[in-house]
Amino acid sequence: MADKPTKPEQHPADIAREAFRRLAARRIAPTPEAYREVYDEVAGVHERSPAETILADLAAKLAKAPGELPLLAHRFADALKTRDWDSYGKQLDQLIAKHLIPQQDNVRCETPPRQVTDKPSMDVKDEATPASKVGISLAEDVEPVPRPKLSIPLVDDIKPLQARKIDIPLVDEPGPARTRPAAISLVDEKPLQEPDDAEQVPGTPELHFNDTQMTRTLREMLVRALTLPIPALLQGAPELTRESEALAMAIGSTRSRAALTELEPRFKHFCFKVEMKSGDMAEERELLLRLFRLLIENIGELVEDDSWLSGQIANVQEILAGTINYATLVDATSSLKEVIYKQSLLKHSLAEAKTHVKDMVLTVIDRLGTAASTTDEYHKKIEIYSKKISAAKGAAELNSIIDHVMHDTRIAQIEAQRSHDDVVAARQEVQAAETRIHELEVQLVQMSELAHEDQLTGSLNRRGLDEVLEREMARAERKKSPLCVALLDLDNFKKLNDTHGHSAGDGALVHLVKVVKDTLRAMDVIARFGGEEFLIVLPHTELDEAVQTVTRIQRELTKQIFMHDNQRLLITFSSGVALWRDKEGQTTLIERADAALYKAKKAGKNRVIPAD
Numbered sequence: 132m133a134d135k136p137t138k139p140e141q142h143p144a145d146i147a148r149e150a151f152r153r154l155a156a157r158r159i160a161p162t163p164e165a166y167r168e169v170y171d172e173v174a175g176v177h178e179r180s181p182a183e184t185i186l187a188d189l190a191a192k193l194a195k196a197p198g199e200l201p202l203l204a205h206r207f208a209d210a211l212k213t214r215d216w217d218s219y220g221k222q223l224d225q226l227i228a229k230h231l232i233p234q235q236d237n238v239r240c241e242t243p244p245r246q247v248t249d250k251p252s253m254d255v256k257d258e259a260t261p262a263s264k265v266g267i268s269l270a271e272d273v274e275p276v277p278r279p280k281l282s283i284p285l286v287d288d289i290k291p292l293q294a295r296k297i298d299i300p301l302v303d304e305p306g307p308a309r310t311r312p313a314a315i316s317l318v319d320e321k322p323l324q325e326p327d328d329a330e331q332v333p334g335t336p337e338l339h340f341n342d343t344q345m346t347r348t349l350r351e352m353l354v355r356a357l358t359l360p361i362p363a364l365l366q367g368a369p370e371l372t373r374e375s376e377a378l379a380m381a382i383g384s385t386r387s388r389a390a391l392t393e394l395e396p397r398f399k400h401f402c403f404k405v406e407m408k409s410g411d412m413a414e415e416r417e418l419l420l421r422l423f424r425l426l427i428e429n430i431g432e433l434v435e436d437d438s439w440l441s442g443q444i445a446n447v448q449e450i451l452a453g454t455i456n457y458a459t460l461v462d463a464t465s466s467l468k469e470v471i472y473k474q475s476l477l478k479h480s481l482a483e484a485k486t487h488v489k490d491m492v493l494t495v496i497d498r499l500g501t502a503a504s505t506t507d508e509y510h511k512k513i514e515i516y517s518k519k520i521s522a523a524k525g526a527a528e529l530n531s532i533i534d535h536v537m538h539d540t541r542i543a544q545i546e547a548q549r550s551h552d553d554v555v556a557a558r559q560e561v562q563a564a565e566t567r568i569h570e571l572e573v574q575l576v577q578m579s580e581l582a583h584e585d586q587l588t589g590s591l592n593r594r595g596l597d598e599v600l601e602r603e604m605a606r607a608e609r610k611k612s613p614l615c616v617a618l619l620d621l622d623n624f625k626k627l628n629d630t631h632g633h634s635a636g637d638g639a640l641v642h643l644v645k646v647v648k649d650t651l652r653a654m655d656v657i658a659r660f661g662g663e664e665f666l667i668v669l670p671h672t673e674l675d676e677a678v679q680t681v682t683r684i685q686r687e688l689t690k691q692i693f694m695h696d697n698q699r700l701l702i703t704f705s706s707g708v709a710l711w712r713d714k715e716g717q718t719t720l721i722e723r724a725d726a727a728l729y730k731a732k733k734a735g736k737n738r739v740i741p742a743d
């Protein structure tokens with residue numbers, strides 16, 4: 132309750148009465164000192180204490196301020212004059228609520244109703260939650276009481292990251308408050324004016340952040356990010372890793388906000404490059420995975436007869452079809468290892484079967500040899516017996532000789548039969564082994580046919596070519612980029628074969644592919660189209676560029692001469708080049724290239740002709 136102001140011309144008795152009334156109202160014991168003070172107050176002659184002087188100064192300064200503040204200053208002065216601290220406290224609350232705590236963009240502090248006390252206070256802390264500390268540590272507070280949300284404007288120091296505001300969740304959400312860290316959100320892209328000496332945010336005496344400290348913290352965070360996690364993620368890009376480290380050093384050596392701000396464009400540029408690189412890396416990863424899946428598919432086809440292997444391959448395919456992460460890749464690898472192990476067993480059994488056949492053949496030869504020598508011995512014995520029979524003198528002697536003949540003949544017969552049986556058994560074993568070898572060889576041939584690489588030249592085979600063309604056409608359509616193919620056919624290849632032998636022809640094919648691969652870009656692909664014909668796929672290439680590229684290969688072939696048996700053999704080729712037309716199929720595209728190739732041959736060979 133407010134005491135009424137008194138007039139100085141009042142009668143002393145009235146003043147004394149009023150002084151006693153105030154003492155009673157304020158529940159102050161009527162000691163001489165207290166009476167004296169209140170009497171002076173009523174009479175308006177009291178001396179000001181140092182605290183009152185400060186408060187009076189404050190009121191005087193507010194009186195000169197713009198807006199509503201002079202009105203408040205007037206009320207302060209009145210309250211001071213009458214020492215009405217209750218009223219002073221209320222005015223002070225008003226000053227804080229209306230002018231010191233920004234309502235929306237600045238600090239919002241929705242505290243429970245505050246007890247107005249006799250003492251004026253600048254403290255805006257939530258008195259209902261005394262353990263609360265205003266600052267980043269608030270969210271770590273153990274107090275389970277609901278708390279207001281503070282939104283504190285941060286100026287200046289975090290300008291390099293275009294940060295304006297830190298939101299600290301003070302409102303209880305489900306879960307204990309101690310487990311939730313302070314959430315910091317960097318918002319508002321607008322650059323900020325930065326007062327260099329801003330140690331405090333004006334108007335938020337209890338809630339400000341120390342700018343210098345914030346700069347340091349930000350700098351440390353940036354340096355840490357650029358030194359450890361970012362280089363770890365950029366392992367495939369050494370130049371970006373170096374740049375990250377250099378940027379970290381540059382940021383680490385800044386000593387002022389201005390210096391840090393100067394690095395902003397460089398930092399932004401670096402972020403842009405990292406973003407681009409990560410896009411590339413994702414694409415490379417995708418390509419690698421596609422290759423991997425292709426490989427698995429092919430192995431799957433190879434082993435379709437073997438239910439165990441097929442099951443394993445299906446497992447690997449299933450793993451790869453899902454989300455790819457470290458664990459799934461480890462799974463796929465171990466399953467593949469099993470498959471590879473089985474494949475090696477297959478090869479091993481093929482080698483074993485071949486050895487077995489060799490052993491069988493040796494056994495047969497051995498048996499035949501034994502049989503032959505047995506027969507030979509038998510013949511010699513028969514000759515001896517016939518001589519003995521001629522010279523025999525009596526029946527008894529003859530009988531004895533015939534017994535011997537019969538005996539030896541029986542032995543020879545048994546031996547012959549055994550040899551015959553052995554030979555028949557060996558022949559059956561050889562046939563079984565041959566069948567097994569044949570089966571295994573068929574499997575191995577299938578393996579090489581189903582693979583995507585041509586065994587002789589190392590270029591892609593038709594199967595690989597189909598997939599590359601399909602992929603490149605899809606990409607060309609998606610990116611609206613040109614795509615060319617060039618069909619190459621070695622000139623007079625039959626003559627080369629006839630003159631220098633088939634191996635020279637083979638060597639020439641290998642040499643051609645090597646020269647083509649050395650001359651082309653990494654993204655270009657060469658595939659063996661059949662015999663001495665090759666198809667080159669040139670993505671992102673216009674027709675005239677493709678013709679130039681193929682002509683360059685021709686020049687390279689004359690420079691890098693093919694050597695066979697120490698002879699320099701000049702090999703040339705003719706080529707037809709076609710630019711893929713939107714929606715055109717593989718067959719039509721290659722047919723157009725083939726027609727151009729035909730023209731090149733007709734026109735005298737060793738030339739490149741673009742398709743219509």
Ligand SMILES: Nc1nc2c(ncn2[C@@H]2O[C@H](COP(=O)(O)OP(=O)(O)OP(=O)(O)O)[C@@H](O)[C@H]2O)c(=O)[nH]1
Nearest residue numbers: 620621622623624625626628633634636637662663
């Ligand atoms: N050495 C070897 N020769 C092969 C291979 N594939 C196909 N050939 C031979 O390549 C020759 C192609 O002969 P042709 O089609 O008459 O072509 P050419 O002699 O090059 O005549 P032009 O194309 O008109 O210059 C045939 O003799 C095939 O046997 C292979 O892998 N190795």
